[in-house]
Amino acid sequence: MVLISAVIWCALVLLLAYRFYLNNIKRLPNYPPGPPRLPLLEDYALLLLLNYRHLHRAARKLANYYHTKLLGLSLVGFPAIIVQDHEIARKILTRREFDGRPDLFLARLRQKEFKQRGLNFIDGSVWKDQRWFFLRHLRDYGFGRRSAPYELEVEDELQQLVEQLTSGKRYEYESDFMQDGGFVKCPDVFLVSLGNIFLQVVSGERYQRATAKSLVHVGRKGLEFLRNADDYGTVYSFFPWLRFVFPFNIRYNTMRDGMLRVSSFLETIIQKEQQTFDPSNPRHFIDVYLREMQNHIPQEDEPSFQYDQLVLGLADCYLPGTSGTAVQLAMVLERLLLNPDVMKRMQQEIDDVVGSGRLPTLSDREKLPYTEATLRECLRIDTLIPSGIVHRTVQNTTIEDYNIPENTLLLFDLDGINNEPKMWGDPLTFRPDRFLDEAGRLVLSKDRSLSFSAGKRECPGQTYTRNTMFLVLATLMQRFDLRQRGSDRMPDIAKRRTALIHGPDDFWIGFIPRPVNGGSQ
Numbered sequence: 001m002v003l004i005s006a007v008i009w010c011a012l013v014l015l016l017a018y019r020f021y022l023n024n025i026k027r028l029p030n031y032p033p034g035p036p037r038l039p040l041l042e043d044y045a046l047l048l049l050l051n052y053r054h055l056h057r058a059a060r061k062l063a064n065y066y067h068t069k070l071l072g073l074s075l076v077g078f079p080a081i082i083v084q085d086h087e088i089a090r091k092i093l094t095r096r097e098f099d100g101r102p103d104l105f106l107a108r109l110r111q112k113e114f115k116q117r118g119l120n121f122i123d124g125s126v127w128k129d130q131r132w133f134f135l136r137h138l139r140d141y142g143f144g145r146r147s148a149p150y151e152l153e154v155e156d157e158l159q160q161l162v163e164q165l166t167s168g169k170r171y172e173y174e175s176d177f178m179q180d181g182g183f184v185k186c187p188d189v190f191l192v193s194l195g196n197i198f199l200q201v202v203s204g205e206r207y208q209r210a211t212a213k214s215l216v217h218v219g220r221k222g223l224e225f226l227r228n229a230d231d232y233g234t235v236y237s238f239f240p241w242l243r244f245v246f247p248f249n250i251r252y253n254t255m256r257d258g259m260l261r262v263s264s265f266l267e268t269i270i271q272k273e274q275q276t277f278d279p280s281n282p283r284h285f286i287d288v289y290l291r292e293m294q295n296h297i298p299q300e301d302e303p304s305f306q307y308d309q310l311v312l313g314l315a316d317c318y319l320p321g322t323s324g325t326a327v328q329l330a331m332v333l334e335r336l337l338l339n340p341d342v343m344k345r346m347q348q349e350i351d352d353v354v355g356s357g358r359l360p361t362l363s364d365r366e367k368l369p370y371t372e373a374t375l376r377e378c379l380r381i382d383t384l385i386p387s388g389i390v391h392r393t394v395q396n397t398t399i400e401d402y403n404i405p406e407n408t409l410l411l412f413d414l415d416g417i418n419n420e421p422k423m424w425g426d427p428l429t430f431r432p433d434r435f436l437d438e439a440g441r442l443v444l445s446k447d448r449s450l451s452f453s454a455g456k457r458e459c460p461g462q463t464y465t466r467n468t469m470f471l472v473l474a475t476l477m478q479r480f481d482l483r484q485r486g487s488d489r490m491p492d493i494a495k496r497r498t499a500l501i502h503g504p505d506d507f508w509i510g511f512i513p514r515p516v517n518g519g520s521q
């Protein structure tokens, strides 16, 4: 009897072990190479062990170890593939079966009631409709295209930035990011201008300097989300209940509070506009969306053209347009501190073409190829979103002869691709000239970077971002030299961290006015 029981127990244990092996460790047939699927935190734990500061670099290390450009992992209960190669990434990004998004808890925690809303983390027909509507109608108010009235507003906003940097702090709230001697904290110093430049499109209004405290506050909250989330879903997408457990609740609360503050700020703006809304006379994007909400008959479980979709859709634009772009600009300034010759050459170009009697405009852009090339080099070498935003396969498919099941996650090592030695030769050298020909003309085909991704999910803010960053950078270079505080060290690129975005910790920098008659100092 004892023997029979022992045999039954052994068989049971073996059976359970075999099931565990099949479900958790055995790799899918003909699946890209990678480590075995580990229990609990799966390969996320391995990435944390290899490089918890930069998960995308940990994945690259594993890909090198397995000699593959397509690394097969397992994340949040799904098979996952990390694409390391430029050509393969471009091919995948243009195939429709890779356009889905996974339903991650990280995405849901951004919404008040944990609903899947916004533009970043929805898919299917709702995503197509919403993305189209946002882009189509934001453009009407100047987003990502030439528009004389909008450009005048942007110019006025940048004039205010120049005034602020020249005259120093005036309001109490500015002491958090402005010190005597023209020193300001990055990225905070850009939050008001970038906030206003975006709000002009969506609400037709900008905050005056005296009342712009809320733009700094909400920009900081956005940063808290971007600096605490990560591109692999965070531990909360594996175990959402961890948000109730100390000390995991701290990071969770920071992310959630950050996102909810951004949303509630945008809600305040929407509600203000609702009070004077007239459907026959739309004044800006919010009005156009509110009008569509009135005309739209909601279907069950279909969030198109509903209030909470407007809020999170705007948040998905406001966050990268302010906090994200401010960090990218902060990295531009770091590169210029490290490469003063590049800064001098840009200043010379701007002096020659624009002079100092007016601010640079988008019409000057073609005649400022070195400035444009510098911006492109910054976006390449310092890839803001190193792994992009995770995609999902919507059907069984293949990549490079590997079988890829439906619901596989896809991450793209955009940072690795933008810095591939094979493609760039000397990727770690900051060299804007790589985008110019012998005559100093910009050659767009030389810019094969993927900082904004590609395909149908490509960043819809790309043109808007390039326009805005060009104007900010050209204005700053025309009007100021950069200087560090005596006690500060030169930027150390190796000290940066990667969360959802890559970037430095906050730092201080001095803007020293240049002579107004043009010419470098």
Ligand code: HEM
Pocket: 119, 120, 121, 131, 316, 317, 318, 320, 321, 322, 324, 325, 328, 384, 385, 388, 389, 390, 391, 451, 452, 453, 454, 456, 457, 458, 459, 460, 461, 462, 464, 465
């Ligand atoms: C330096 C600034 C920016 C960078 C580097 C950047 C980069 C990216 C990347 C890599 C993606 C992922 C694309 C994919 O899934 O394949 C993305 C998506 C997105 N970006 Fe940007 N972005 C920036 C600024 C902006 C701005 C200013 C806006 C809007 C005002 C914006 C709105 C979006 C939206 C809505 C998506 C999701 C698109 C979709 O899922 O269809 N981004 N961005």
